[in-house]
Amino acid sequence: MKKLAALIAVVATGTLGSVASAATLDSVRERGFVNCGVGENFAGFFAPDSAGKWSGLDVDVCRALSAAIFGVADKVKYLPATPATRFAQLQSGQVDLLSRSVTWTLARDAGLGLTFSGVTFFDGQGFMVRKALAAKGLKGLDGATVCTQTGTTTELNLADYFRSHSMKYTPVVFETTDQVVAAYEAQRCDAYTTDKSTLAARLGKLKDPGAHVILPETISKAANGPVVRQGDGQWANIVRWTVNALVAAEELGVTSANVDQMKATSKDPETRRLLGADGELGKLMGLDNAWAFNAIKAVGNYGEIYERNLGPKGAVAIPRDGLNRLWSKGGLMFSPSFQ
Ligand SMILES: N[C@@H](CCC(=O)N[C@@H](CS)C(=O)NCC(=O)O)C(=O)O
Structure with missing residues (x-):
């Protein structure tokens, strides 16, 4: 009887549904690439060139995710949608995440069955x-x-x-x-x-x-960032901590250029855990311990990503003078600890 009551409680709270959908990493691995939901064209954030090659800050989040999972940044398929159709695209499983300047709100988080997984750009x-x-x-x-x-x-x-x-x-x-x-x-x-x-x-x-x-x-206030379906905590963690890794790398002085050397010689405990030189943080999420190392090596830290896409030579120049600076420089970009 107790078991039956527990089962009813599980069904009522939706936990069973969560378990059923908790396999995004497995299906991404099986498929061999990440399905990344983007918009049609937004220079600096997501835009295809004439050869169909996508670039932008939001695109780099998907590239980092690809590197965290597969070791290389190009295992991504970009699927555009309009703002009006993007959530259905995610809910239906057509994409594994949206990375296309989606603003985090309570109604989207709680009402649409979504989980926002960090902020990559503060807008307004x-x-x-x-x-x-x-x-x-x-x-x-x-x-x-x-x-x-x-x-x-x-x-x-x-x-x-x-x-x-x-x-x-x-x-x-x-x-x-x-x-x-x-x-x-x-x-x-x-x-x-x-x-x-x-x-x-x-x-x-x-x-x-x-x-x-x-x-x-x-x-x-618009806190924009990647969003996934609710119910797959492992996948939400992978997306959230990949974004965190990019921000932490900037704070810790790790760049795409020095990441090998930092992994080999850094004595800073957090840098060593971030890069998989110590500890097994990647394994906790079902990834290789070099997941963040690979992401940073492939796309750079958050500062490098910002500069490449939104710096003076980017597709659109948006001075990094406000909330998008690191917290230690007066902004809001902050990563929880790699412990
Ligand atoms: N951030 C707002 C606005 C989103 C929005 O309007 N996005 C537009 C303009 S930033 C867009 O993605 N346009 C490009 C496209 O869909 O190709 C939201 O999440 O509702």
Whole structure:
């Protein structure tokens, strides 16, 4: 009887469902590559070149994951989706994770059966307007028509902001970023709103970039990072700790260039555990102990990834002067301990 009650409790709490889906690492290994859910095109974060080769900060997270699992960074298939279809893509098992500037919210975490697994970029929502409108700032948008993308936190923040400031607006909503930008350029709306990183990436690509400005105000907090299905703790840990490894490596001074030497000669206990010179941290997650070593060697630490994609020579330049700095330099990038 007790056993029956325990079984009912397990089913009721969904634990059984979790066990049933707890095999992402096994299926990734069997398949031979990671299915990485990205968006269609967002320079600096995820964008294919003319040969179909993907790059960007979010892409590098999937490359690091590939290296952590397979020892090399290119065992990844990139599957694009729009913001409106991305969660179904993950829930249905089409992808193993989304790594495409998804903002972490309670309703997504708890309501969609997802597990957010770290923050790779702190963002916030802003507005792009034509220069003539810029002088009055955000307040000047009372009564404006605003273009944005469906299925995003952007839509909700927009509604919250205007309601709480007793301002009126007319939303014009599209599924893809290209559609939003085309509508804004065709003057179908007075403003274009989304995460400020996207505004920065798109501004330079407008027909006449000098005619537009991004308003200084930021109306939201957006903690963006990779997300997996709920119920597979091992997989969530692998994604979360791969991101942590990239951040810890920056803090500990480990780079793609010095990682071999650091592994061989470092006397710092945490560096040695991170790189698998001591301890068996990788094994706890079902990985080789060189998982983080391989990830760092393949893609570099978080600072190198940021510089490559968002530095002055990156696909879009976003100065690393705010929350995305390491915690020790006044930012929020922080990794728990490798112990
Ligand atoms: N971070 C917000 C906004 C997401 C969003 O709108 N993403 C857009 C612009 S950053 C995007 O991914 N566009 C590129 C694409 O889908 O190809 C969210 O998670 O809801």
